[in-house]
Amino acid sequence: MSEPRTEILGKLRRALARTDSDAAAVDARIAAHTANLVPARGQVPEPERVAMFRAMAGEVGGTTEELAGPAEVPAAVARYLAGQNLPARAAMAPDPLLQGLPWTTTVLELRQGRTHGDDLVGITAAFAGVAETGTLVTLSGPTHPTTLNFLSETHVVVLPRRRLAGAYEEVWARLRALGADVPRTVNMITGPSRTADIEQTIQRGAHGPRRLHILIVDGLD
Amino acid sequence: MESSAHAFPANVRHALADPQLQRAMGRLKGHFIDKRAHARARLPEFDALRDQAKAIKDHTLAYLDLYLERFETEVRRSGGHVHWCRDAAEARGVVLGLCREAGARTVTKGKTMIGEEIGLNPFLEANGIRPVETDLGEYIIQLAGEPPSHIIAPAVHKNKEQISDLFVEHHHGGDRSRRLDGIPELVTEARETLRARFLEADVGITGANLLIAETGQTVIVTNEGNGDLTQTLPRMHIVLASLEKVVPTMEDATTILRILARSATGQEFSTYTTWSAGPRRPGDLDGPEAFHVVLLDNGRSALLGSEFQDILRCIRCGACLNHCPIYGSVGGHAYGWVYTGPMGAVLSPALIGLDEAHHLPNASTFCGRCEDVCPMRIPLPRMLRHWREREFASGKAPAAARWGLGVWAWFATRPWAYRLATGLVARVLGLARRGRFAALPLAGGWTRGRDFPSPEGRTFHAQWASRRGR
Numbered sequence: 112m113s114e115p116r117t118e119i120l121g122k123l124r125r126a127l128a129r130t131d132s133d134a135a136a137v138d139a140r141i142a143a144h145t146a147n148l149v150p151a152r153g154q155v156p157e158p159e160r161v162a163m164f165r166a167m168a169g170e171v172g173g174t175t176e177e178l179a180g181p182a183e184v185p186a187a188v189a190r191y192l193a194g195q196n197l198p199a200r201a202a203m204a205p206d207p208l209l210q211g212l213p214w215t216t217t218v219l220e221l222r223q224g225r226t227h228g229d230d231l232v233g234i235t236a237a238f239a240g241v242a243e244t245g246t247l248v249t250l251s252g253p254t255h256p257t258t259l260n261f262l263s264e265t266h267v268v269v270l271p272r273r274r275l276a277g278a279y280e281e282v283w284a285r286l287r288a289l290g291a292d293v294p295r296t297v298n299m300i301t302g303p304s305r306t307a308d309i310e311q312t313i314q315r316g317a318h319g320p321r322r323l324h325i326l327i328v329d330g331l332d
Numbered sequence: 333m334e335s336s337a338h339a340f341p342a343n344v345r346h347a348l349a350d351p352q353l354q355r356a357m358g359r360l361k362g363h364f365i366d367k368r369a370h371a372r373a374r375l376p377e378f379d380a381l382r383d384q385a386k387a388i389k390d391h392t393l394a395y396l397d398l399y400l401e402r403f404e405t406e407v408r409r410s411g412g413h414v415h416w417c418r419d420a421a422e423a424r425g426v427v428l429g430l431c432r433e434a435g436a437r438t439v440t441k442g443k444t445m446i447g448e449e450i451g452l453n454p455f456l457e458a459n460g461i462r463p464v465e466t467d468l469g470e471y472i473i474q475l476a477g478e479p480p481s482h483i484i485a486p487a488v489h490k491n492k493e494q495i496s497d498l499f500v501e502h503h504h505g506g507d508r509s510r511r512l513d514g515i516p517e518l519v520t521e522a523r524e525t526l527r528a529r530f531l532e533a534d535v536g537i538t539g540a541n542l543l544i545a546e547t548g549q550t551v552i553v554t555n556e557g558n559g560d561l562t563q564t565l566p567r568m569h570i571v572l573a574s575l576e577k578v579v580p581t582m583e584d585a586t587t588i589l590r591i592l593a594r595s596a597t598g599q600e601f602s603t604y605t606t607w608s609a610g611p612r613r614p615g616d617l618d619g620p621e622a623f624h625v626v627l628l629d630n631g632r633s634a635l636l637g638s639e640f641q642d643i644l645r646c647i648r649c650g651a652c653l654n655h656c657p658i659y660g661s662v663g664g665h666a667y668g669w670v671y672t673g674p675m676g677a678v679l680s681p682a683l684i685g686l687d688e689a690h691h692l693p694n695a696s697t698f699c700g701r702c703e704d705v706c707p708m709r710i711p712l713p714r715m716l717r718h719w720r721e722r723e724f725a726s727g728k729a730p731a732a733a734r735w736g737l738g739v740w741a742w743f744a745t746r747p748w749a750y751r752l753a754t755g756l757v758a759r760v761l762g763l764a765r766r767g768r769f770a771a772l773p774l775a776g777g778w779t780r781g782r783d784f785p786s787p788e789g790r791t792f793h794a795q796w797a798s799r800r801g802r
Contacts, residue, residue: 308486
């Protein structure tokens, strides 16, 4: 062990009068990972939950659409891109959930994989949505490259309605259920990129996407 | 960063005489203050969350060594490394060593106050490595060669004309015929310029708002997405964090996150909250190949168990700055070091010493707004008072203040003399016919801006005694 480590920990232990039995208390607290107070707004049932998610995401400049089934997704994406005067071309996460959609029914030109910044549009699926603040949660992994969340000017996210949680804590429970190790990156995304660093004036599209469009899809996943 | 905290009185005179700065400070009210109040009103549980957040941090601090050890174990398990650093020099050395190991020429940086605290940028530059700040505010002040003036809005003191001048000077070969008129043009130009830096960087350095003992995750919040591009694109991700950032679990971090953005900018939640653990996993298509956490003490361990321990709960939201009448009048640069406003006036003397920073605890009217708005319920005025006591005890207080307090103490401990003197003064001043004084000896500073009312009738003590306490 390094000398700085030994010295710093030694100082902390002396200041806190550490005893041997304390480690068990710390381990127990971590193992329990008990939820603290969850605001009432994070506990609303369906269908208010979808309404709240859409309202909160909309407040921060995200746009949302509800779709009745997976078959409607490709056409909805094509329609959205056309409406924004964007070419019908996108980089898409190699996610089985997205791959299973009927993309050939549209003229969309899709490339699967990460992006190096030359794709105008990125399409990903979200691990979860959180109604209390209109937040999306995505996980990094072989089928969910992180770059698609940040490098493209337009980010289109497919959110299966079943994955919409009320509060953040529900998402952590689902994350733990995936296995012992957390992914390299958990991204919580609330609206498109913005800055207020010049004269405290809000401006969208600072470094990340200028546009965030969320498709809430029934009967998917 | 080099401190000029010892020159606080001169810095203040300079700040008060700067009309541009005064206009910029005037904008705080309509933005940060009103937005925080609105966000608080929308969440009925806000104050209860503050109580829980305080309890979480108090618990963590009481077991800080154990939670840090657990954090380190989990970072290692996810394939990352933790570097313990006693002081700024050690931390700079570790970062430079890591940058050399990565063969770095360009380093992108997300916003990190620890980076400012240890003076990382000039050190990297002196060693042939180019640090590029990517938070728009930090980028602006890096171009200007200035330190941040606010912990969450580093360039809050600059207006768009000044920023336009900086961009014209530094971008596109310094072509002076260019003009950038609007904020959208400025943001777009910064986006395009920095996008190239993101893509060429070898190492990305970010700070950390929280460290999670349970998972070994480091957490940052940003609105721009710069922290994410900084840590996702280069080969190596280095996190700079101080010891007290750790919390036990994701749930505990979540409680703090619920009050962080609301207190800081009045947002319901920051745009991007990013939890990072270790390097990219096998099969991942992007993400850094190496992950290092630099864990800095730099005087914090000495605060545990002291009357200043509570400042270790601070989550750097900036609410105390935004609501402080002193900060609002003089801005951040006057404080002379990295941390400003009430939290800075408490923390700076602990980190750079009372000799250097003894003026800062006097930069308070003790109005108490900082403590009222602090999401972590830190008793800032009480700690400022502790520093003033130490300043007085160590003989650093100005001669006039020491002499004045000495005279007052002499009278205050001799009630007969106190009553005699105040009665005399009240009678003499009460002779004034106009009822007020435009100037008084020994009170020139006070009467320069307002008149002093002349006393009416007898002293409070005398009235109290004659009414027999009724």
